[in-house]
Amino acid sequence: MLKQTLQQKLLQKLSPQQIQFIKLLQVPTASLDTRIKEELEENPALEDGSLANMNDPVEEYPDKDPDENFESSDDSYDEEFSVEEYIQEDDFNDYGSNYSNDDEDDRKEIPIAIQDSFFEKLQNQLDLLALSEKEYLVGNQIIGSLDDDGYLRRPIPSLIDDLAFSQNVITDEKEVEEMLEIIQEFEPAGIGARNLQECLLIQLRKKDQSNLIVKKAIQVVENYLDEFIKKHYDKIEKQLGVNSEELREIINEILKLNPKPGDSGAVAGKQLHVIPDFHIMNNDGILHLTLNGRNAPELRVSRSYQDMFEHYEKTEKSDKKMKEAVQFVKQKLDSAKWFIDAIKQRQQTLLKTMNAIMEYQYDYFLTGDDRMLKPMILKDIADKIEMDISTVSRVANSKYVQTEFGTFLLKSFFSEAIQTDSGEEVSNKEVKKILEECIANEDKRKPLADEKLTDILKEKGYTIARRTVAKYREAMNIPVARLRKEL
Template sequence: MLKQNLQQKLLQKLSPQQIQFIKLLQVPTVSLDTRIKEELEENPALEDLSLTNLNEPEEQYPDRDPDEDNFNNDEERGEADEFNIDDYLQEDNVNEYGSRYDQNGEDDDDRKEIPFAVQSSFFEMLQSQLDMIPMPDKDFKIANQIIGSLDDDGYLRRPITSLTDDLAFSQNVMAEDEEVEEMLKLIQSFDPPGIGARSLQECLLIQLRRKDINDPIVAKAILVVEHYLDEFTRKHYDKLEKSLNMTSVELRGVINEILKLNPKPGDSNEVNTKQMQVIPDFHIKNSDGVLILTLNSRNAPELRVSRSYQEMFQHYDKASQKDKKLKEAVQFVKQKLDSAKWFIDAIKQRQQTLLKTMNAIMHYQYDFFLTGDDKNLKPMILKDIADKIGMDISTVSRVANSKYVQTEHGTYLLKSFFSEAIQTESGEEVSNKEVKKILEEHIGKEDKRHPLADEKLTEILKEAGYNIARRTVAKYREQMNIPVARLRKEL
């Protein structure tokens, strides 16, 4: 039996313009050029004037207060031929938003592509070594299959039987497991040492056996890796000394020998197509105790709507007869013009939101930006900034997650300024970053033969006035990627 009922639902839908703005907002400065180039390639109605107007005057805004982050959507225009041509014919003043940002350090060299060294990947290195060895065609195909099956870190994590099946089905090579094993041993003799291993233990043993095995230190290192690897990784040095009948001095030499080995031989030769480079999105300068905030000028591209596309509208407006084909052509032009205007509006909105958010962060952490002292960092969460500027928490999060600010004391990720509050015995609220710094200092000064356990670190913090639980200390230690006391132990 069919039933009909009437329901009301409250739904929130994002317009294409809002989605475009959100995506642009989370793009860091270093990737913005690429995103703009993509838009220029896809939309011929969009033009970039930055190549001809690079020398605009600099203007700075220490306390700039941009508009709210309410993205103004264009209303539906109705039929295809019902539009106001004047909306597209007006000249875009690119200097209105394209020159109000920091030009310092933005010379021609900064706009060039980042050079990188050309080097071979470890796959190419292995292939070149294989090409130098004369062998039957069948063995060559087996060895090639093994090289192609290695992971990026140089390990072979596929079973031998799977390689045998791949050879049979993909290359029509009928090979036995023993033949594949033999070719794997050949690959393992290649450089870099440790390549082609099927486990960490095998990787370390391959490297050790390439050394002088008559050296007593190397021989004992092989013994440790072959039979006592679990005790070694867990740093049960007392057990190792007792089992191997070694003194602390001898064991220290063995441990140092093992630590010289490379657990991921493939990574050391992997090609890096681009160098890691941090381009700050903001600059903060201290001018006699007054902080001045500027936005990197790369965030202000000089974009405008194409004049040739505007002229197409003029031609259409003057046409006395508008046939179907002409209407379709103009509808295409209109779509591209709308897209170009939306993109320019999204770029403007991005700049305003970045400045507004960073300005609020700068004033919230004013003492830190003046001194650079971590102890002056105030507890601050996303909601604090969102409430201050009247934006959503998600908007602040998108700005903070991938943007950097350059100060006189260094370059910082905006996300690093956000921290939880810890209450001291006196009732004062301080940032948990202050607690982490104290933990890091005490762990750095500890006796590595008797490292400080979490319980001891908790006692030290309580003596300093920070009344926090041991599990909180463990959480902060893990966030700083510091292992437990037992794994920090050294001989």
């Protein structure tokens, strides 16, 4: 039976302006230029104000939290508009006390060395060989099937099928494997291996075979690789009939090898660079916070679009096409104004959030000592700046701050509290620092197990469970005691 009912619901709905601000807030400084360029290309009513003189005073914008519910302005198109709303020849440099613009290098592109990629280097080596057309196509297919680490993960039968379907080349496993052996002689050594064992053996066999240490290293990789990985050195000593000193030389020979021969070439062309969003300077014990100048772009509404809108407003609007033209221009002007508002609001939210973090962790930013970090969660900062937790999270998860002792992700300053035996609450970062020091100073021949690390922490007044110690150790990418063992 069908039935109609009326129901009232209270829902939180974000306006287009709020959604735009949320997306901009998540964008790091390194990507902001690209996002602004996209907007400039899409909206002709938005202009880069740095191309013109802008000396009018800056309009003040109150801090807004995108997660606070306020009435949507979707119906605003039906209202009367004044051209003056869109005239914003703001001088964003009036924010100079908060933005770091003195370093013009921030605005320069970071040069990347132009060099052949990993695959291009292999292709160049293949081109130098005297091969038949079929052999060349097979070799080319093998190179194209390597992953970024330099391994051939694709099975030989699948390569044969690929050649048949894509190149119309009919071959067999023997021919493919013969070509693979040729490619495995290419540089870097170890390329074209199908697993770690084969990769290490290819590299060892290129060394001086008359060297006894190299011969023993080949033996270890061929027959005792699992024991080597698990660091069961006593078993290897017994099987090879060598003493600890000889085994140390053998292990060092294996450790010199590259388990990912393609890795260096694959990463060579990538730009690994972090652009800090904030700078904190220590001026005789007083911290000074600045926002990277890239976060304060000089944007304005297009004067030509303002004039166009003013012209349309004065003309007769009875014509349908004229109404559509007015609506289009007005929409572009609105979009430009909203984007400028969102950029300004982004700047203020970033500064407000980072300033609260700096004040909360003042002692840490003065010294750079992890032990000075206070327990701090997202709610602490959200309450301090009177914004939603999700807003703080968006800032903390994607922004970096440069200090006198390094550049850090804001998220790294947040930590849970641990209570000591004296009742004092300290950050778990302090416990991690102690764990790191204990492991760094341990006897590598007898590394400290998690149980022993737990006892050491208890002696220092930190009563935590062994599984918590294991969790902290794993978070710091430190392996278990057995894998830290050295001869």
